[in-house]
Amino acid sequence: QEFTMAIAHLAPEDMDNEIQPALVHFKSLVESKTKGEVEVEIFGAGQLGSEVETGKQAQDGALLQSTIISSGAMSSFFPKYQVITAPFLFPNYEVAHAFFDGAWFANFMKGTIEESGLRYLGTFDDGGGFVAFTNNGKPIKTVDDLAGMKIRVEENPAHVATMKALGASATPLPWGEVITALSTGLADGQFNAPGVSKNYSLWEVNDYTTLSGHVYNSQSWLVSEEWFQSLPDEYKEAVVTSAREAIELAHGISALAAIKGWQVSCEEFKECYVLPAEERTKMAEIARPAWQEWIVNDFGLDAALVDELFATVEEIKGDVTATDMERYGK
Amino acid sequence: MTFSRSRLSAGLNRTVSTVCVLFILAMLAISFSGFFYMILTGDALSWTYSLARLFIPWLGLLSLTVAFWHGEHIAMTAIIAILPRTAVTVLHYVNTALVALFAGLLIWYGWKFFAKSTDIYMVSDTIQIHAKWVTACVPATGLVLLIHVLCGANLLDEESPMEEARELAAGEKDNRP
Amino acid sequence: MTSAISVFIVLLFIGTPIALLMALSGLAGSWELGGLRFIQIIAERMFSGVSGYLLMAVPYFIFTSELMNQAGLTERLVAFNNALLGRIRGALSHVNIVVSLFFSGLTGAAITDTVAVGKILIPAMKREGYTPAYAAAVTACSSIIGPIIPPSVVMVVYAAILQNVTVLDLFAAGILPGLLMTVALLVASFVMAWIYKFPRHGDTNLRDAARAFLPTVPALLVPVIILGGILGGLTTITEASAFAAMYTLILGFFVYRTLTLRKVWESLVATVRFSGVVFFLLASSTVLGWFVTRSGLARDAAGMITAISDNWIVQIGLVNLLLILLGTVLDVLPALVVVAPVLVPAMVQLGFDPLHFAIVMIITLNVANITPPVGMTLMTASQIAGVPYERAIVTALPFYLSHLAVIAVVSLWPAFVLFIPSLFD
Ligand code: NA
Ligand code: NA
Numbered sequence: 062q063e064f065t066m067a068i069a070h071l072a073p074e075d076m077d078n079e080i081q082p083a084l085v086h087f088k089s090l091v092e093s094k095t096k097g098e099v100e101v102e103i104f105g106a107g108q109l110g111s112e113v114e115t116g117k118q119a120q121d122g123a124l125l126q127s128t129i130i131s132s133g134a135m136s137s138f139f140p141k142y143q144v145i146t147a148p149f150l151f152p153n154y155e156v157a158h159a160f161f162d163g164a165w166f167a168n169f170m171k172g173t174i175e176e177s178g179l180r181y182l183g184t185f186d187d188g189g190g191f192v193a194f195t196n197n198g199k200p201i202k203t204v205d206d207l208a209g210m211k212i213r214v215e216e217n218p219a220h221v222a223t224m225k226a227l228g229a230s231a232t233p234l235p236w237g238e239v240i241t242a243l244s245t246g247l248a249d250g251q252f253n254a255p256g257v258s259k260n261y262s263l264w265e266v267n268d269y270t271t272l273s274g275h276v277y278n279s280q281s282w283l284v285s286e287e288w289f290q291s292l293p294d295e296y297k298e299a300v301v302t303s304a305r306e307a308i309e310l311a312h313g314i315s316a317l318a319a320i321k322g323w324q325v326s327c328e329e330f331k332e333c334y335v336l337p338a339e340e341r342t343k344m345a346e347i348a349r350p351a352w353q354e355w356i357v358n359d360f361g362l363d364a365a366l367v368d369e370l371f372a373t374v375e376e377i378k379g380d381v382t383a384t385d386m387e388r389y390g391k
Numbered sequence: 392m393t394f395s396r397s398r399l400s401a402g403l404n405r406t407v408s409t410v411c412v413l414f415i416l417a418m419l420a421i422s423f424s425g426f427f428y429m430i431l432t433g434d435a436l437s438w439t440y441s442l443a444r445l446f447i448p449w450l451g452l453l454s455l456t457v458a459f460w461h462g463e464h465i466a467m468t469a470i471i472a473i474l475p476r477t478a479v480t481v482l483h484y485v486n487t488a489l490v491a492l493f494a495g496l497l498i499w500y501g502w503k504f505f506a507k508s509t510d511i512y513m514v515s516d517t518i519q520i521h522a523k524w525v526t527a528c529v530p531a532t533g534l535v536l537l538i539h540v541l542c543g544a545n546l547l548d549e550e551s552p553m554e555e556a557r558e559l560a561a562g563e564k565d566n567r568p
Numbered sequence: 569m570t571s572a573i574s575v576f577i578v579l580l581f582i583g584t585p586i587a588l589l590m591a592l593s594g595l596a597g598s599w600e601l602g603g604l605r606f607i608q609i610i611a612e613r614m615f616s617g618v619s620g621y622l623l624m625a626v627p628y629f630i631f632t633s634e635l636m637n638q639a640g641l642t643e644r645l646v647a648f649n650n651a652l653l654g655r656i657r658g659a660l661s662h663v664n665i666v667v668s669l670f671f672s673g674l675t676g677a678a679i680t681d682t683v684a685v686g687k688i689l690i691p692a693m694k695r696e697g698y699t700p701a702y703a704a705a706v707t708a709c710s711s712i713i714g715p716i717i718p719p720s721v722v723m724v725v726y727a728a729i730l731q732n733v734t735v736l737d738l739f740a741a742g743i744l745p746g747l748l749m750t751v752a753l754l755v756a757s758f759v760m761a762w763i764y765k766f767p768r769h770g771d772t773n774l775r776d777a778a779r780a781f782l783p784t785v786p787a788l789l790v791p792v793i794i795l796g797g798i799l800g801g802l803t804t805i806t807e808a809s810a811f812a813a814m815y816t817l818i819l820g821f822f823v824y825r826t827l828t829l830r831k832v833w834e835s836l837v838a839t840v841r842f843s844g845v846v847f848f849l850l851a852s853s854t855v856l857g858w859f860v861t862r863s864g865l866a867r868d869a870a871g872m873i874t875a876i877s878d879n880w881i882v883q884i885g886l887v888n889l890l891l892i893l894l895g896t897v898l899d900v901l902p903a904l905v906v907v908a909p910v911l912v913p914a915m916v917q918l919g920f921d922p923l924h925f926a927i928v929m930i931i932t933l934n935v936a937n938i939t940p941p942v943g944m945t946l947m948t949a950s951q952i953a954g955v956p957y958e959r960a961i962v963t964a965l966p967f968y969l970s971h972l973a974v975i976a977v978v979s980l981w982p983a984f985v986l987f988i989p990s991l992f993d
Binding site: 121 | 440441504507508509510511512513519522
């Protein structure tokens with residue numbers, strides 16, 4: 062073959078997550094479209110290094126051509142990406158998918174090419190996107206229940222700011238320390254997509270779980286711009302179109318992980334609770350302004366970008382609903 | 392000439408050792424304030440963890456030159472022991488050249504790695520540190536190692552465990568020139 | 569693949585430092601795989617190899633152990649054990665083993681542990697009429713209990729590279745196998761004492777033992793603090809190990825009154841040196857490890873194992889054999905860094921418990937310290953004893969057998985390994 066596209070990701074190399082199966086499908090698409098001239102190699106389970114490390118390896122496309130990294134790592138290559146960590150950004154999957162697959166976001170992500178030589182191919186809904194709290198003490202049913210609770214967050218300043226705004230105390234820890242931290246009380250709780258609760262049996266260390274959806278966990282799929290530009294146009298097309306198809310399949314797979322994860326959570330945790338819409342609104346009204354102040358004043362992002370983001374999501378929400386009703390509701 | 396050059400190497404090693412000791416003390420101080428803050432307030436200091444770990448690559452790579460300088464490395468010398476003297480000398484030069492090559496690669500590719508670092512460490516919600524501050528340790532380590540080689544420091548003689556035991560017993564293990 | 573292997577072998581034989589040869593053979597392989605452009609991996613991997621947050625615990629642990637040495641803890645442990653076991657035939661031999669149970673594993677380089685215990689006990693054993701070869705063998709073979717009983721740098725490194733088990737679980741899982749290893753070595757020691765009519769050390773009574781025990785209590789609390797700090801929910805492993813260092817400092821200054829500022833400075837400088845050894849091996853092994861993964865070898869490992877047999881007992885037996893062979897030419901840490909990322913996912917895929925296999929791997933590779941030709945601990949001990957390395961190897965045979973027995977039990981009986989960790993769930 063002429064070209065090799067080695068892709069790194071952190072998920073296990075089994076079919077229980079959304080990334081590996083999507084990449085397996087991507088591999089067969091690309092290899093058949095290019096008659097094997099572009100060979101795809103998949104390295105899962107963090108074999109080639111952490112997210113930031115594989116991001117660096119992929120930058121000039123020599124060592125590695127592609128990688129999939131979560132929002133914290135993404136922000137270290139493209140600081141503006143922090144804006145996507147806005148709390149309560151999406152009301153549901155339909156809007157989230159329409160946003161990540163829409164024109165505004167594709168254009169926004171062009172920025173990673175200039176800033177770090179990485180081209181954006183698509184977004185995976187990390188383990189199911191919308192997060193659920195898992196915690197000890199008492200079930201989180203209102204924002205007041207979060208007061209004084211020690212919630213583990215990713216080493217991502219946006220999450221720290223959001224948790225502080227909600228009255229919790231944020232404990233940033235790498236994932237490797239989380240189970241220990243929860244079982245020992247260093248942290249009272251954490252939040253992740255329900256699929257994570259299932260994969261790591263978090264009910265063994267936490268009693269309660271609350272589906273709050275205050276954060277949408279995502280992973281960005283990146284490819285080295287230098288390598289991408291070295292491809293003939295037809296191969297570029299094969300890579301891009303196959304990636305988009307793989308992403309579309311992954312949306313469904315991760316939703317399945319979230320549904321399964323939540324079902325098991327309700328069987329295994331002492332109590333499971335879905336935060337009602339009015340309580341989500343209440344939380345959002347507290348978290349949004351605090352987060353906005355942090356990202357503009359402390360993090361130094363342009364306030365106009367934040368407004369533009371919110372406006373875009375609102376617009377998409379309106380469009381999606383209108384289209385749905387137009388096509389199927391009349 | 393040789394004398395002053397080896398003095399340069401020894402001085403450099405002492406400086407690097409001291410810098411590493413300061414890194415360890417800084418890390419200890421940071422980890423320890425995190426620990427005490429937790430004990431006293433029951434709360435976590437969010438930045439201690441992320442800050443202390445930034446010292447690890449610096450300490451990790453710089454301390455490698457100290458270990459090298461003191462002959463604290465492991466090699467299989469069983470074959471060497473039975474070779475004639477000239478062969479041993481030749482192999483010594485070969486190995487020294489390999490150390491120099493290694494140092495050169497660290498400088499060359501380490502510099503590129505440093506120059507290319509665009510990512511940012513998010514230490515806390517208000518502190519962000521550019522990765523260049525941390526990745527600079529790669530070419531710096533190569534440079535220290537290369538200076539040792541050029542000064543003719545003997546980086547290849549393993550310290551014999553017997554010697555070390557004697558030094559330990561005498562409590563003077565770090566006073567070698 | 570071939571260039572990596574040939575560079576590895578050639579450099580091994582011409583006496584190139586192991587850490588250097590790991591990096592250079594990894595680079596040679598990478599060059600063959602992806603051309604000159606792949607050489608740049610050296611910078612990124614050397615950097616990543618020493619970037620893990622867990623690795624903060626390494627200098628803290630080493631500092632603690634250096635302080636304990638400087639504060640005279642080893643002597644106190646030996647005194648206590650002498651008082652306890654003195655009347656038994658072969659007392660010093662048993663003492664040597666039991667002291668190793670309490671001591672060490674903090675430095676990551678087994679050699680320092682051997683030196684600390686060996687410099688006190690080997691001369692004493694020779695004076696009482698043990699052969700130098702036996703004194704060296706028992707010192708070396710028992711000093712490798714250290715990394716199995718928590719706390720342990722080797723386990724920290726394992727958790728830092730693999731990330732599929734927590735340090736806490738590894739620490740908990742190491743306790744029973746470590747005790748078993750002690751018992752197995754004691755059995756060998758008792759049998760040899762009986763056959764060779766080893767001397768007793770001297771009469772003591774339980775009161776003396778109790779009196780000798782008291783001064784060791786604060787020092788024996790160090791592992792308890794580290795484990796208890798994490799288990800009790802007070803802190804993370806890095807902070808617990810920082811606290812252990814501070815505690816030892818206070819102990820040395822105010823309780824034992826044996827530490828001086830000068831000794832603390834010396835401990836710090838020694839910490840830099842020994843951390844350097846660990847970090848050098850880690851960083852450069854990461855280069856070779858990256859090549860092994862990137863070349864696709866790791867992906868095929870599970871397939872290769874299943875191709876030989878479907879039987880899990882045969883599988884783990886084969887893997888153990890491979891690890892022991894590897895351990896003859898490699899030290900524990902480089903072997904771990906290069907092989908674990910290949911073997912562990914394969915074994916987990918084949919259905920082995922990640923924690924169980926982690927302990928099997930650590931215990932089996934740990935024996936590398938005493939197997940020729942590169943058996944650092946045994947080499948060191950025989951030099952201290954002033955006896956040819958080969959003679960110590962022969963004398964150590966009964967201890968090899970007890971280690972093999974432990975490897976067999978740990979490999980074939982997962983529940984034994986997983987029992988203590990299961991108590992924490
Ligand atoms: Na230990
Ligand atoms: Na060996």
